[in-house]
Amino acid sequence: MTTRHRSKWLGACVLGAAALLGAAWLAWIDFPRRISTDVLDLLPTGERSPELALMRSLASESEARVMLFVLTNPSGQPAQPGAARRFAAELAGKPAFAEALALDDPRPFEALGRELLDLRLILLFPQWLRERAAAYSATGGDPARLPDWLAGDAVGRLNRFLGAPEALPYQDALPADPLCLVPGVIERAKGAMALLQPPIATGNAAPARVWAQIAASPLRDEGQQPVFAAIEQAVAATRREYPGVNVAYAGVNRFAAASKARIRGELGWLNVLSIGAVSAVALIFIRRTRRALHLAPPVLLAVLGAWVCTMAVFERVHILVFVVGSLLTGVAIDYGFYLFMQAPERPGEDYWDKVRRLRKPLLSSCFTTVAGFALLLFSELPLIRQLGLFVAAGLVCALAGAIVYFSILDDAFLEARAFSGLRGGAPATRRKVRAVLIALWLAALPGLLLVRWRDDIRDMEIPSPSVQREDARIRALFGDTPGQTVYLTYGANLTEARNALDRLANWFRASGGRAEFTNLGAIIPTEADFQAALRFVREHPEFPARLRSALATGGFEAGSFEPFFGAYSSFAAHASGADLDAAVRSLRASLTGPLSLLLHAGQPQSWFVTLASHAPPEAPPGETQTVSADQLQSLNRIFGRYRQSALQISLAGLAIVGAGVLVAYGLRDGVRIFSIPCGAALGLFGLFGWLGHPLNLFHVLGAFLGVCLTHNYSIFSVSSAYRREPPPVSVRLSALCAAGSFGVLALSGIPVVHALGETVAMMVITALLVIEFEHFSAIADKK
């Protein structure tokens, strides 16, 4: 066996072993667990901003798991009252559901009422005392007479309450609550109560509603198909008792499942179209098309290497990395084109001599691109980091694979078809076209000042209009109106969060608008109010006697109120600061259904939820420790931040690529080489600016990818220019392949993928035009 043969065998063995090992390792991976379709996985776990950690926790733990159901009879009218309870009971019995509650079920009210009555002195008395003492203070009365005034005021209010509609259902509890603490708080927190029984239009019957929380995250597989199956079973069981009942439902999992299905579908057809586009280009430009199949192994090795590296480094990888990264083929094929389609410099030129001859442009283009993408590893955004590694690793594998693979071929040269007249006409014509291109570019530049950014996380998903309409309809029946704003007020513990809630209330009042808000601040006192109540009961032991006297004078059987006086006496004697925290936790445990979302007591954050209508348009100030729970708004803001971060990293990467070119080719040629990618990017963004086309993070990423690609073409073309040759056909082939495959991406229904595709495709076409019209002829002329 000759050295040449040994080298071939060795190359084949290395490539075969690498491919087998990589494929075997991938086959062993649990893909459903490791590949995520969860939009929240696009955001970092250890985000520095507490608001994002809060959002993420909320989204994954509670709110996102909520599903809303509306039951109707066959004529479309609300189902019979019992149907909702039956359906809720069926759902609650399924492992896929953590909780299910029919909103016409009185039991949550009863349980909450009992809990509030039990905890009335710890939770409700402090706020009652603060409000009544403030009312007394407003009269200018003597502070020493406060207990007398409070007693008389309480009896007057009790008398008025007995004429209210609520008095009859509450009459059994009034002996334990003559201060009307529980009715008072229900009035104050009626917005929160509306979560259980939202107001209905006068002319309509109350819809039969069920509120439920699923056990798993709606963004994961276990929160989707098993849940949908459980719903089907529950519907079937309910229909046995209530024939013909229909169930409509809304939930994040419906969006996630629809989105996932369409992303998977896109993954398939995008790849097929991409391969089709590349094959069409090959068929047109390559003389012996069958030999063009030799371009496939380096690309497959690149994709395999990219998958292996990415899966080895990241525990969970978002599916979008593979959707976007599948277009790595368009870049990876460049090295094959360049290496395989370079004619031997002399008859019988050894393959490794050709590699040595082409190593400078190959290594320059590959490693500057890899360095640029490797810089993405420093991004805060997981998707960008994963994409950076995927492309960088894929390109290294593509170059190594191409070099080794073509070494095992007997004839490492693929001949292109000769097309006469493809050089763009006479030199004078080409000069005119160049002038027009430059004029267009100059005209586009001012458009950079008009660039608009729009960072919308919904662009990550494929819009599902029918699901959105159904979701909005069902949520409206649950009182979820577009004008309602939800705020999260957080703190390191409940006390801190509760104090912040007061600052939020002050902000609402100071905003001067007509904001109406409700939260559990109506029930849970601040630490200061609780301590003030403790001081009052100890400093004014005469209050119970004054109240007894006032009750008797007011026509009441004072002896009937012993349940209250006994509890008050115990509270005065034994209550301590620790009771408040325990009472809040006990209250939290008794909150069910939608009310359970209003309070979170845990680590590292505790928070209160505030529902506000007519809220001020601006964000609450920092001292309120409050963020809008509009997840969309928050995530969009964060996405905007990441776009800025990606832009900075891309610019740094661009600087590295540019510096590499300047070092390798000198200042004069380096500037000329680098003007193509930079000019294409600036011109394209200027065009987008003129067109008013809003840009996002993925336009930035696309431009970065486009810069790397066009930078390759620039380097490969300049090598030919040094030899006074036209740009190599491989550049044209490569650019058309990239334009075709990224143009396919521009057809995607996912807005961000569309953005990436259109940016790269347009950049590549622009660069190819510039190269075809002899941008580098000046270099050749001066050599």
Add this chain to the structure above:
Amino acid sequence: MKRILFLALAGILAAMARAEETDAAIAPGNRISPDDPAWSELSAGLRQRTAVTAEFTERRFFSFKKTPTILQGEVRISAEHGLSLHYVRPEEHTVIIDRRGVLLRLATGDSVPPAEPGGGAANDALLHALRLDLGPLAKTFDLYGSRAGAAWTLALVPRAADLRRTLGRITLGGEGATVRRIELRRSATQRVEISVQPPRPAGLFTAEEIRRYFR
């Protein structure tokens, strides 16, 4: 004469006397069946009055209060729209009870009060009782009725123990085709008495009345 004496006694002796009266109403001898012909005739008369408006006085007796809390207003009974209690004093509000449940109408808007145990049964019972639809009532309640000339008393006692505990007893009294008294009685010291004045002469409700007092 016996009826006059009975009514006079009822008028003179307030709460205690009224308690005794209603206790007498549920004497075993007063049990009636839902298809009792005498009550069917009365029921037919009531159904012919599709719209009734009258002033009422409501006395709420609480176990912890020595004297009742008194409310006044206008009651409207519609065969189609249900029962509307428009309270005028001490504070204005309207309680509407119809087939969809209870609606509370305040100056600030409408709201559905939280469901309470037995609330649905009480509402259904009231709506049926106002028309003396004894058939549906008999499914949930034992029926007791007594008549003395034009005056009649119908008492509904829930069969289920928990409903009996939460709802107590519903008693209606009337004269001819007119309901004059409604009592919701949980115990001698916990009850609501609604005394209805003779109805005003009125035809059907106007669209404006339906909008204001019903849903």
